[in-house]
Amino acid sequence: MSVVLSDLSFSFPNGRVVLSGLNAAFGPGRTGLIGVNGSGKSTLLRLITGELRPASGSVTVTGEVGYLPQDLTLDTGASVASLLGIAVAMDAIAAIEAGDVRPELFDAVGDDWDVADRAQAWLSRLGLGHVGLDDRVGRLSGGEAVLT
CATH class of the missing domain: 3.40.50.300 (P-loop containing nucleotide triphosphate hydrolases)
Structure with a gap:
């Protein structure tokens, strides 16, 4: 292409x-x-x-050109972590850190103990260091939402 x-x-x-x-x-x-x-x-x-x-x-x-428009329909109430697909692991880590030792929580985390740090680093590389993983998607501009 x-x-x-x-x-x-x-x-x-x-x-x-x-x-x-x-x-x-x-x-x-x-x-x-x-x-x-x-x-x-x-x-x-x-x-x-x-x-x-x-x-x-x-x-x-x-060849073919792929184009992802900014007018996606996203759940504006969802967190950035949810949009990135890491909310379950982050919630499991928070529960474990609070003392919950259920095996399913450890299964949800797997090897992703640093998932929040890695996600925040990627956001920073994309020029979105000001966006928090707990921020709501509705707070982001169309371009920011597409980047995440």
């Missing part, structure tokens, strides 16, 4: 220029886009997938 952007430009109907003269190439493997809110990341992905048409320039895609 590859994506080549040649002199790509795009403006919204209201005249707001989002991209102008962009040249880039992405080879096989995962590629991430990082930027502040409103900088054009989602618009660029919509151009690459063909959902939008450029004002000028071209997008050439060889």
Whole structure:
């Protein structure tokens, strides 16, 4: 899979220029886009997938492109730990630390005694160090929720 952007430009109907003269190439493997809110990341992905048409320039895609939109339906009341799939292990660790020695709790933890530290480290690497594992998903922006 590859994506080549040649002199790509795009403006919204209201005249707001989002991209102008962009040249880039992405080879096989995962590629991430990082930027502040409103900088054009989602618009660029919509151009690459063909959902939008450029004002000028071209997008050439060889192979298949995967795109995970930000409008996912998530349980806004769920914790970040739940979204990451680590809430059960974290709850089991908390119960064990409080003195509960039921075998099923140890089974739930397995070898993941440092799961919270590892998850928080990954959040930090993604620029989400300010997000806590107990935070509710509804507190996150769409981009933050997708990253988690």
